[in-house]
Amino acid sequence: MADENGFHIAMFPWFATGHMTPFLHLSNKLAEKGHRISFLLPNKAKHQLEHLNLHPSLITFYTLTVPHVEGLPPGTETASDVPIFLTSLLATAMDNMRDRVRDLLQKLKPSIVFYDMAHWIPELASEIGFKTVNYNVVSAASIAIALVPSRKPVEDRTITGAELMEPPPGYPSSTVLLRRHEAQGLSFIFLEFGKDIAFYDRITIAMKRSHAISIRTCRELEGSLCDYIAREYHKPVFLTGPVLPESEKEDLQEKWANWLKGFEPGTVVFCAFGSQVVLEKQQFQELVLGFELTGLPFLIALKPPFGTTSVEEALPEGFEGRIRGRGIVYGGWVQQPAILSHPSVGCFVNHCGFGSMWESLMSDCQIVLVPHLADQILNTRLLAEELKVAVEVERDNKSTWFSRESLCRAIKSAMDRDSEVGGLIRENHAKWKEVLASPTFMGGCIEKFIQDLQEL
Ligand SMILES: O=c1ccn([C@@H]2O[C@H](COP(=O)(O)OP(=O)(O)O[C@H]3OC[C@@H](O)[C@H](O)[C@H]3O)[C@@H](O)[C@H]2O)c(=O)[nH]1
Ligand SMILES: [O-]c1cc(O)cc2[o+]c(-c3ccc(O)cc3)c(O[C@@H]3O[C@H](CO)[C@@H](O)[C@H](O)[C@H]3O)cc12
Numbered sequence: 001m002a003d004e005n006g007f008h009i010a011m012f013p014w015f016a017t018g019h020m021t022p023f024l025h026l027s028n029k030l031a032e033k034g035h036r037i038s039f040l041l042p043n044k045a046k047h048q049l050e051h052l053n054l055h056p057s058l059i060t061f062y063t064l065t066v067p068h069v070e071g072l073p074p075g076t077e078t079a080s081d082v083p084i085f086l087t088s089l090l091a092t093a094m095d096n097m098r099d100r101v102r103d104l105l106q107k108l109k110p111s112i113v114f115y116d117m118a119h120w121i122p123e124l125a126s127e128i129g130f131k132t133v134n135y136n137v138v139s140a141a142s143i144a145i146a147l148v149p150s151r152k153p154v155e156d157r158t159i160t161g162a163e164l165m166e167p168p169p170g171y172p173s174s175t176v177l178l179r180r181h182e183a184q185g186l187s188f189i190f191l192e193f194g195k196d197i198a199f200y201d202r203i204t205i206a207m208k209r210s211h212a213i214s215i216r217t218c219r220e221l222e223g224s225l226c227d228y229i230a231r232e233y234h235k236p237v238f239l240t241g242p243v244l245p246e247s248e249k250e251d252l253q254e255k256w257a258n259w260l261k262g263f264e265p266g267t268v269v270f271c272a273f274g275s276q277v278v279l280e281k282q283q284f285q286e287l288v289l290g291f292e293l294t295g296l297p298f299l300i301a302l303k304p305p306f307g308t309t310s311v312e313e314a315l316p317e318g319f320e321g322r323i324r325g326r327g328i329v330y331g332g333w334v335q336q337p338a339i340l341s342h343p344s345v346g347c348f349v350n351h352c353g354f355g356s357m358w359e360s361l362m363s364d365c366q367i368v369l370v371p372h373l374a375d376q377i378l379n380t381r382l383l384a385e386e387l388k389v390a391v392e393v394e395r396d397n398k399s400t401w402f403s404r405e406s407l408c409r410a411i412k413s414a415m416d417r418d419s420e421v422g423g424l425i426r427e428n429h430a431k432w433k434e435v436l437a438s439p440t441f442m443g444g445c446i447e448k449f450i451q452d453l454q455e456l
Contacts, residue, residue, distance in 0.1 A: 014117040017078065098118075114135045141379070141382055145378060161180070161187070268297045368392075390414075393410040
């Protein structure tokens, strides 16, 4: 499959930043070893990702026009352009691109195609002649608990919240679990995601029909969960490891570098919730008031809440005046990895999207978690309950949000020097970082992954 120039791999990730970015990080690692990559992505996304392409001579972007689907705002190309309840229509748009993708792959003739949500890629494989790797950029836990054949509901019966709370038979973890009031959040997997196909069917078909399943994780963190997935699907599960850029971090923009350097090392609390989360105005206000209560310096980068056009407009009365000089609430995109490695930043409050999870583990920051979607809740359990490297913000009983006091408590318990919890997570996090950031760890994962591909 690989000629003397290595593999020619086509990448076709789901149109979401949290998916395209890790596919590109993996492309960089493969290109570093001489493999050639054709990366298929929506027009607009090319401009957002271009600066992350570290090997332009080996990684070529092929842009695609995302067709309009009724119900989607005109110009929608990625999941960041729409609220979460409209992403199903974006999946329809992606499925409508099948012929265009087929023509392009026919022309490019890759030896392997990596994909995730496009469950129809394997149908093109035999026609065109390539191998398929279903690459998952969510945790093995999220797949194992929800998206395995043993989870299939009995025909014509709705699955209840209580049933969703029970993991599928043989699920190997007793800590990475959903609580009763969270399990209902998983019911979306049985709803339509794209025309006439449920999310569960889309992902399980994508996995069943691939030559190999692959996950952005490592045995050290999720070994037993990966073995469980391999047993469920009767096929190999190849692991890529965390796949993060190592040394080539961009310089932090001057405005942030200048502001951060005004604070003592390890004192600033940074908060970001990824590319998809949009809060209700009330949730947003409770969150910023929680930061105010801590008395610590903070930098919050969040999208404006629903119904507003800017974060400034959504701030509580008098807030800006009270926090001037020690806090910033910014409504745009910031360079998260560069901020996390700034010496003044000591704590990272995040939603535990899988990308942010890896970035937080690789940082020296104390980790405080506020998950939103079900996969983020499972990632949170992995860090807070299993590895004990993070604090999860407590929610009011059965409530979907938290009070300013509980957020403040969580941040203080992570940051106060004399806090027992703070000491424990600092110590455990340092041990995990030593493993994951050791000079040979990520490189070793990729070497093994390439060997696995060669045996496909
Ligand atoms: O301001 C920002 C916010 C985020 N980011 C980057 O954007 C990426 C966000 O990825 P995450 O996986 O954490 O979160 P997203 O919510 O965007 O991802 C999505 O796909 C992965 C799933 O686990 C998440 O549940 C899903 O929401 C990170 O690499 C982060 O560094 C920025 O660079 N700047
Ligand atoms: O919320 C989720 C809970 C869970 O147990 C599993 C998943 O899996 C995936 C997934 C995505 C891609 C794959 O190849 C496999 C699994 C999830 O993906 C997210 O789904 C959102 C749709 O509601 C989508 O908007 C987002 O971009 C995806 O990252 C979520 C869960």
